[in-house]
Amino acid sequence: xxxxxxxxxxxxxxxxxxxxxxxxxxxxxxxxxxxxxxxxxxxxxxxxxxxxxxxxxxxxxxxxxxxxxxxxxxxxxxxxxxxxxxxxxxxxxxxxxxxxxxxxxxxxxxxxxxxxxxxxxxxxxxxxxxxxxxxxxxxxxxxxxxxxxxxxxxx
Amino acid sequence: xxxxxxxxxxxxxxxxxxxxxxxxxxxxxxxxxxxxxxxxxxxxxxxxxxxxxxxxxxxxxxxxxxxxxxxxxxxxxxxxxxxxxxxxxxxxxxxxxxxxxxxxxxxxxxxxxxxxxxxxxxxxxxxxxxxxxxxxxxxxxxxxxxxxxxxxxxxxxxxxxxxxxxxxxxxxxxxxxxxxxxxxxxxxxxxxxxxxxxxxxxxxxxxxxxxxxxxxxxxxxxxxxxxxxxxxxxxxxxxxxxxxxxxxxxxxxxxxxxxxxxxxxxxxxxxxxxxxxxxxxxxx
Numbered sequence: 001x002x003x004x005x006x007x008x009x010x011x012x013x014x015x016x017x018x019x020x021x022x023x024x025x026x027x028x029x030x031x032x033x034x035x036x037x038x039x040x041x042x043x044x045x046x047x048x049x050x051x052x053x054x055x056x057x058x059x060x061x062x063x064x065x066x067x068x069x070x071x072x073x074x075x076x077x078x079x080x081x082x083x084x085x086x087x088x089x090x091x092x093x094x095x096x097x098x099x100x101x102x103x104x105x106x107x108x109x110x111x112x113x114x115x116x117x118x119x120x121x122x123x124x125x126x127x128x129x130x131x132x133x134x135x136x137x138x139x140x141x142x143x144x145x146x147x148x149x150x151x152x153x154x155x
Numbered sequence: 156x157x158x159x160x161x162x163x164x165x166x167x168x169x170x171x172x173x174x175x176x177x178x179x180x181x182x183x184x185x186x187x188x189x190x191x192x193x194x195x196x197x198x199x200x201x202x203x204x205x206x207x208x209x210x211x212x213x214x215x216x217x218x219x220x221x222x223x224x225x226x227x228x229x230x231x232x233x234x235x236x237x238x239x240x241x242x243x244x245x246x247x248x249x250x251x252x253x254x255x256x257x258x259x260x261x262x263x264x265x266x267x268x269x270x271x272x273x274x275x276x277x278x279x280x281x282x283x284x285x286x287x288x289x290x291x292x293x294x295x296x297x298x299x300x301x302x303x304x305x306x307x308x309x310x311x312x313x314x315x316x317x318x319x320x321x322x323x324x325x326x327x328x329x330x331x332x333x334x335x336x337x338x339x340x341x342x343x344x345x346x347x348x349x350x351x352x353x354x355x356x357x358x359x360x361x362x363x364x365x366x367x368x369x370x371x372x373x374x375x376x377x378x379x380x381x382x383x384x385x386x387x388x389x390x391x392x393x394x395x396x397x398x399x400x401x402x403x404x405x406x407x408x409x410x411x412x413x414x415x416x417x418x419x420x421x422x423x424x425x426x427x428x429x430x431x432x433x434x435x436x437x438x439x
Contacts (some may be wrong), residue, residue, distance in 0.1 A: 018158040019158070019159070019160070019161035019163075019206075020156045020158055020159045020194075020204070020205070021156065021158075021163065022156055022191075027385055030319065030425065041195070042191075042192045042195065042196075043188055043191075043192065043255070043258070044256075044345055046256065046258055049258050052261070053238065055232070055261040056257055056258045056261060057258050057261050057262050058188075058258045058259065058262070059189050059258075061187055061191045061262065062187065062194070063156070063161075063184070063187060063204075063206075065161045065163050065184075065204070066187065066208040067204045067210075068163070068185075068204060068209065080308045109257065109258070112257075119242065124284055127257075128257065129255065130343075130345075131255070131256025131257045131258040131259065131344070131345065132256075134403070
């Protein structure tokens with residue numbers, strides 16, 4: 001077992017775990033943060049996307065030994081975040097959610113995108129969300145929601 | 156994931172000492188995007204993981220006169236955005252943008268992509284076209300090996316058990332350069348390449364000089380296409396030259412049939428992608 005110290009949604013935590021436990025399992029099973037979903041479990045679907053030091057990563061492929069000192073943000077941290085909150089509201093308004101399983105991952109990718117590029121074009125939105133798969137919506141309303149949130153945040 | 160003992164050194168020197176000491180059954184983990192999946196699918200079962208995530212070095216892209224150096228722990232995300240590489244190796248930036256997804260590119264490293272030695276790796280054809288050199292470090296010292304002599308087969312390289320790939324370097328392209336990376340996958344992203352073609356050269360009027368072409372996913376390693384390059388060398392570019400070059404590239408391609416594509420399709424597409432890339436170079 002190893003002890004890793006990192007932060008989740010602004011709070012410092014210390015966890016004792018096997019070095020090869022995935023960040024996804026630490027969040028969901030160790031900390032009860034079940035907003036982050038497991039989809040394919042091999043880094044391809046994006047359902048488990050979280051931000052690590054601000055950059056979107058697939059938490060199913062990140063191991064406990066790799067997160068020492070890192071800042072993790074999950075979907076549970078979005079409500080207290082300006083961009084995150086705007087995205088959540090825009091997703092509801094645009095009707096961007098159907099079954100909802102992929103949405104936490106989309107929100108995290110969109111959060112990283114808007115922070116880096118407050119005025120993204122449609123192509124840039126598509127690029128920013130290219131690592132997330134949705135089997136319900138056909139993506140159009142998700143793109144609309146991200147554009148709407150970005151527009152509102154620009155004021 | 157099943158529990159595997161892990162050592163997490165803070166410096167490169169410590170990592171090299173661990174490799175020298177530990178012997179068999181150690182796997183180095185950098186970004187982990189290939190290795191974690193291989194372990195999950197039980198295709199690899201290391202006894203010990205050597206985790207490089209706490210090493211501060213090897214994370215920079217630098218320029219030193221002609222030479223461009225990329226540390227082994229540089230991520231593909233850094234590569235796709237690097238102002239130095241956009242100027243000195245734009246074909247490598249093009250390739251990085253086609254790898255995985257943003258979430259994978261934030262984790263996956265250039266060193267991992269090289270050492271993994273997949274014949275379909277997208278960063279390798281550009282680096283081979285640039286005639287890159289890899290620096291292999293061990294507690295005993297350093298070896299520099301041309302990337303073109305580094306790969307032995309799928310997953311097999313000349314790297315020794317106690318060595319780490321520390322850096323990849325090459326002579327950066329100048330302002331008169333022409334280059335591209337073209338590839339074909341099932342989709343644009345999150346797909347494994349069926350064929351990839353990289354070209355690097357200098358412009359000389361309407362012609363190219365110093366042409367170097369590599370082909371990915373059409374042999375057991377990424378290969379060079381010297382006959383195609385020699386044909387293009389010095390000829391004014393145009394439809395006719397591109398068509399004939401494509402025919403030669405099809406013959407230099409040595410594809411096999413597997414679950415992703417067939418031999419004949421891959422060989423034809425090696426030519427077609429070359430033609431497409433050459434058309435890009437002559438576009439107004």
